[in-house]
Amino acid sequence: MTSATLLAWIVLPYLAIAVFAVGHAWRWRHDQFGWTSLSTQLQERRLLMWGSPLFHYGTLAAIAGHVIGILIPASWTAAIGVSEATYHVFSAVAGTVAIVAIGIGLVILVYRRVAVRRVAVTTSRVDVAVYVLLIVIIGLGAAETIAVNLIGPGYDYRATVAIWFRGLFAADPHPELMATAPWLYQAHAISAWFLIALWPFSRLVHAWSYPVLYLGRPWIVYRGYRSAVRPRPSLTPTAPRR
Amino acid sequence: MRIMVNVGMVMNLDKCIGCHTCSVTCKQVWTNRRGTEYVWFNNVETKPGLGYPKRYEDQDRWRGGWELDRRGRLRLRSGGWLYKLLTIFANPDLPTIDDYAEPWTYDYETLFTAPVSADDPVARARSQLTGRPLALRGGANWDDNLAGAPEHAGADPNLRGMEAQVQFEFTQAFMFYLPRICEHCLNPSCVASCPSGAMYKREEDGIVLVDQDKCRGWRFCVSGCPYKKVYFNHQTGKAEKCTFCYPRIEAGLPTICSETCVGRLRHLGLILYDADGVREAASVRDPHRLLDAQLGVFCDPADPTVQAQARRDGIPEDWIEAAQRSPVYALAVRHRVALPLHPEFRTLPMVWYVPPLSPVVNAVARRAADADPDDVFYAVDQMRIPLQYLANLLAAGDVEPVRAALRRLAALRAYMREQQLGGTPDPAIPARAGMDPGALDELYRLLAIAKYEDRYVIPSAHTETADRLAAVHTGCSVGWESQFAATASHFRANHVQFVHVQPRRPDHGASETMAAEPEQPS
Numbered sequence: 167m168t169s170a171t172l173l174a175w176i177v178l179p180y181l182a183i184a185v186f187a188v189g190h191a192w193r194w195r196h197d198q199f200g201w202t203s204l205s206t207q208l209q210e211r212r213l214l215m216w217g218s219p220l221f222h223y224g225t226l227a228a229i230a231g232h233v234i235g236i237l238i239p240a241s242w243t244a245a246i247g248v249s250e251a252t253y254h255v256f257s258a259v260a261g262t263v264a265i266v267a268i269g270i271g272l273v274i275l276v277y278r279r280v281a282v283r284r285v286a287v288t289t290s291r292v293d294v295a296v297y298v299l300l301i302v303i304i305g306l307g308a309a310e311t312i313a314v315n316l317i318g319p320g321y322d323y324r325a326t327v328a329i330w331f332r333g334l335f336a337a338d339p340h341p342e343l344m345a346t347a348p349w350l351y352q353a354h355a356i357s358a359w360f361l362i363a364l365w366p367f368s369r370l371v372h373a374w375s376y377p378v379l380y381l382g383r384p385w386i387v388y389r390g391y392r393s394a395v396r397p398r399p400s401l402t403p404t405a406p407r408r
Numbered sequence: 409m410r411i412m413v414n415v416g417m418v419m420n421l422d423k424c425i426g427c428h429t430c431s432v433t434c435k436q437v438w439t440n441r442r443g444t445e446y447v448w449f450n451n452v453e454t455k456p457g458l459g460y461p462k463r464y465e466d467q468d469r470w471r472g473g474w475e476l477d478r479r480g481r482l483r484l485r486s487g488g489w490l491y492k493l494l495t496i497f498a499n500p501d502l503p504t505i506d507d508y509a510e511p512w513t514y515d516y517e518t519l520f521t522a523p524v525s526a527d528d529p530v531a532r533a534r535s536q537l538t539g540r541p542l543a544l545r546g547g548a549n550w551d552d553n554l555a556g557a558p559e560h561a562g563a564d565p566n567l568r569g570m571e572a573q574v575q576f577e578f579t580q581a582f583m584f585y586l587p588r589i590c591e592h593c594l595n596p597s598c599v600a601s602c603p604s605g606a607m608y609k610r611e612e613d614g615i616v617l618v619d620q621d622k623c624r625g626w627r628f629c630v631s632g633c634p635y636k637k638v639y640f641n642h643q644t645g646k647a648e649k650c651t652f653c654y655p656r657i658e659a660g661l662p663t664i665c666s667e668t669c670v671g672r673l674r675h676l677g678l679i680l681y682d683a684d685g686v687r688e689a690a691s692v693r694d695p696h697r698l699l700d701a702q703l704g705v706f707c708d709p710a711d712p713t714v715q716a717q718a719r720r721d722g723i724p725e726d727w728i729e730a731a732q733r734s735p736v737y738a739l740a741v742r743h744r745v746a747l748p749l750h751p752e753f754r755t756l757p758m759v760w761y762v763p764p765l766s767p768v769v770n771a772v773a774r775r776a777a778d779a780d781p782d783d784v785f786y787a788v789d790q791m792r793i794p795l796q797y798l799a800n801l802l803a804a805g806d807v808e809p810v811r812a813a814l815r816r817l818a819a820l821r822a823y824m825r826e827q828q829l830g831g832t833p834d835p836a837i838p839a840r841a842g843m844d845p846g847a848l849d850e851l852y853r854l855l856a857i858a859k860y861e862d863r864y865v866i867p868s869a870h871t872e873t874a875d876r877l878a879a880v881h882t883g884c885s886v887g888w889e890s891q892f893a894a895t896a897s898h899f900r901a902n903h904v905q906f907v908h909v910q911p912r913r914p915d916h917g918a919s920e921t922m923a924a925e926p927e928q929p930s
C-alpha cells in the first residue's frame with residue numbers, strides 16, 4: 167500500500183469525519199445565532215423559485231441514492247430478489263433524473279449568485295468554497311451516472327467503493343479497493359470529503375434543521391416564566407418610573 | 409376557561425397628524441442596523457393608499473393569516489404543515505424587497521470631496537443592498553399624503569367594491585393616517601407558520617417575539633403574517649419583528665412609539681382574555697361576527713368571578729387591578745369606540761383603532777353644501793363611501809360597528825362643545841348614540857384630556873420574576889429540545905390551544921437552581 171493510498175482513503179476520510187463531528191458540536195454550542203439557511207429570497211425571487219427546489223429535491227434524491235447504493239450491501243438487495251442488472255438500470259435511470267434536476271438547479275443558483283448583484287454582494291468566502299466543491303462533486307457525479315452508467319459500460323461500484331466506505335465506519339477499511347476504482351470515482355470521493363469537512367463551518371448546517379417537528383406541533387407556541395426557564399442572575403430590571 | 413393577559417394598544421386615528429415620529433424613534437431604537445434598513449416595526453400609512461409592503465392587505469395575493477376550510481375548521485391560508493415542509497426551499501408567498509422598496513442612502517461623501525466647480529455637488533442615492541446608484545422609484549412612504557394618488561390609490565385593497573369614479577373622487581376628498589405596528593395577536597398566524605418553533609407568545613403578557621437563536625431563516629412567518637409585520641433581516645438571515653418594546657413594558661414604561669407620539673394618541677393597557685375561547689372565536693363563520701367573537705373572549709376585569717379565575721391562573725394581584733384601569737378595555741369594550749384592524753384575517757389582533765371622525769365630517773362639508781357640517785350625526789349617516797372604506801379596514805366590511813363608533817364620537821364632540829360654550833348640553837345627544845353622560849365624561853377624559861397616566865396603564869413585571877422573564881427572550885435556550893417533547897403529545901389534537909412549552913417548572917426541576925441563586929435586589 168502506498169502512502170498516497172493511505173492518505174487518500176484512510177487519513178483524509180477519518181480527518182474529515184473528525185472535523186465534521188467536532189465542528190458541528192462546536193458550532194451548535196457557540197453559534198446558534200449563525201445557524202440559518204441565509205435565505206436570499208428577499209433579494210431575488212424569480213430564479214430562486216426554480217433553482218432552489220430543483221437543486222434541493224435533486225440533492226435529497228441523490229443523497230437517498232447514495233444511501234441505497236453505498237450503505238446498503240449488494241447482498242441485501244440481492245436477498246430481496248433485486249439482481250445486479252435490475253439494480254444497475256434503476257440506479258442509472260433514477261440517478262440521471264436526479265442529476266439533471268441538480269444540474270439545472272445548480273446552474274440557476276450559481277448564475278443567480280454571480281449575475282444578480284443583490285445576491286452576489288451577500289456571497290461570503292465560505293459560500294464560494296461550498297459552490298466550488300459542489301460544482302466539482304456534482305460534475306463528477308454526473309459523469310459517473312450518465313457517461314459511465316447510463317450510456318457507458320457501467321461500473322459496479324458496489325463491489326469496491328461501497329465496501330471501502332462502509333469499512334471506514336466498521337473500523338475495517340479497505341483502501342486497496344478504492345485504489346482500483348476509476349479516477350472519476352476517486353476524485354468524486356476526495357472532493358466530497360473536503361465538502362464534509364467544510365460542512366459545519368458553512369451555511370450547509372441548515373440541512374440538519376429541516377423542521378420535521380413542525381408536523382407534531384400545536385399551532386400556537388407559548389413560552390413563559392410561569393411554566394418555564396431557569397433564572398439568569400445577571401439581568402436586573404430597570405426600576406419603574408412611576 | 410383559562411384567563412391569560414395580553415397587552416394591547418388603541419390608537420385614536422383622529423389625532424394622528426402623520427408626522428412619523430413614532431416610526432423614526434422606533435427605528436432609532438430597534439432597527440438602525442445593517443440588514444434592517446427596510447424594516448419598519450412601526451410605519452405610518454396614508455389611507456387610502458397602498459401600504460407597506462405594497463398592497464399587503466390583499467390576502468388573495470399574499471395568503472397571510474387564517475381561513476376556514478370547507479368544514480369550517482381554521483387553517484393557515486398559506487397551507488398546512490406538509491405544504492410548508494415541501495415548499496420550504498422557495499417560499500411561494502414571500503414578498504421581495506421590491507414589494508417593500510429597495511433601501512437607499514445618499515452619497516454624502518461627494519458633498520465634501522467634489523472639486524470646486526460652478527455647479528453645486530449632488531449627493532446621489534445609493535442602494536443599501538448593492539452600494540450602486542439607485543433610481544428612486546418607491547419607498548416606505550412613497551404615497552405619503554396621497555402623493556401620486558390618482559395613479560396608485562385606486563389599488564388600495566380597501567377600496568374593493570367601490571366604482572372607479574367613486575374611488576377617484578374619494579381619494580380627492582378623504583384622507584387619514586394609519587400608524588401600524590405588530591398586532592401581538594391572540595391567534596398569531598406568524599407563530600403558527602414558524603416551522604422551527606422559534607416564534608412564541610409570551611405567556612405572561614402575550615407579546616409575540618422571535619427567538620433569534622432558534623430561528624433558522626425558513627421565512628414562513630414573514631408570509632404568514634397578514635399585516636406583514638415580521639421582517640427578514642437580510643444580513644443575519646433571521647426574522648425580526650416589533651417587540652412591543654418588552655424591556656420597557658417589563659419596567660412599567662410605555663413603548664417607544666407611544667411615548668414619543670406627538671399626538672398622544674396611543675393608549676396601552678392590559679386585556680384579560682379566555683385563552684380556551686380563542687380558537688372558537690377565530691373560527692366564527694361570518695366575518696362580520698368576528699368582532700363580537702373577539703370581544704367575547706375578552707373578560708371583564710371588574711367581574712369578581714373573572715378576578716377569582718385570574719388569581720387561580722396565576723395572574724398577580726396588581727395586574728388584575730391594572731386590567732380594571734386598562735384604557736384599552738375601556739375604549740374597545742366598555743365604550744365600543746375602538747375597532748380591530750382587519751378582523752377578517754382571523755388572527756384576533758390586539759392593536760385597535762378609534763376610527764377618524766374628522767375626515768368624514770370634512771368630506772360631508774365639502775360635498776354637500778346644504779349640510780350643516782356641525783351636525784355630525786348627519787355626516788356619519790350620510791357618508792356612505794367613507795363608512796364603507798373604514799368598514800373594509802376595521803370591521804371586515806360591516807358598516808354598523810363603524811357607524812356606531814363614529815356616532816359615539818360625534819355625540820362626544822357635540823356634547824362637550826355645548827358644555828364648553830357654557831350651555832347645558834342636551835341629554836338627548838348621548839342618548840342618540842346609546843350612551844349616558846357619565847360614559848361621555850370618561851371618554852372625554854381618555855380621548856381628549858388623555859393624561860399620561862390614563863393613556864398608559866402598565867404594571868411593571870414582578871421583580872421576583874423579571875430576571876426570569878428576561879431569560880426567556882435573551883436567547884437562553886434552556887431545555888429547548890424537551891419543549892418539543894412536551895408539545896408533541898398534543899399532536900394535531902387542537903389547532904389552537906394553550907401549551908406549556910416548557911416542562912421544567914420553577915417549583916420542580918429548577919427549584920434547586922433557584923434556591924441557590926442570590927436574592928435579587930428589589
Ligand code: HEM
Pocket residue numbers: 203204205206207214218222225226275276279296370372373374375376377496497498499625626
Ligand atoms: C432538507 C434539508 C434542507 C432544507 C430544508 C434546505 C433549505 C434551504 C433553504 C430554505 C435555503 C434558502 C433558499 C433561499 O435563498 O431562500 C437553502 C439554500 C441552500 N441550500 Fe439548502 N436545504 C436543505 C438541504 C441542503 C443540502 C443537503 C444542500 C447541499 C448539499 C443544500 C445546499 C444549499 C445551498 C448551496 C443553498 C444556497 C442557495 C443560494 O442561495 O445560492 N441544502 N436551503
Ligand code: SF4
Pocket residue numbers: 589590591592593596597598599616632633634635636637638649755
Ligand atoms: S400582527 Fe404580529 S402577532 Fe399578528 S400575525 Fe403579524 S407578526 Fe404575528
Ligand code: SF4
Pocket residue numbers: 433434435438449450589590649650651652653663664665666
Ligand atoms: S412597540 Fe416598540 S418595537 Fe413595536 S413599533 Fe412601537 S416602538 Fe417599535
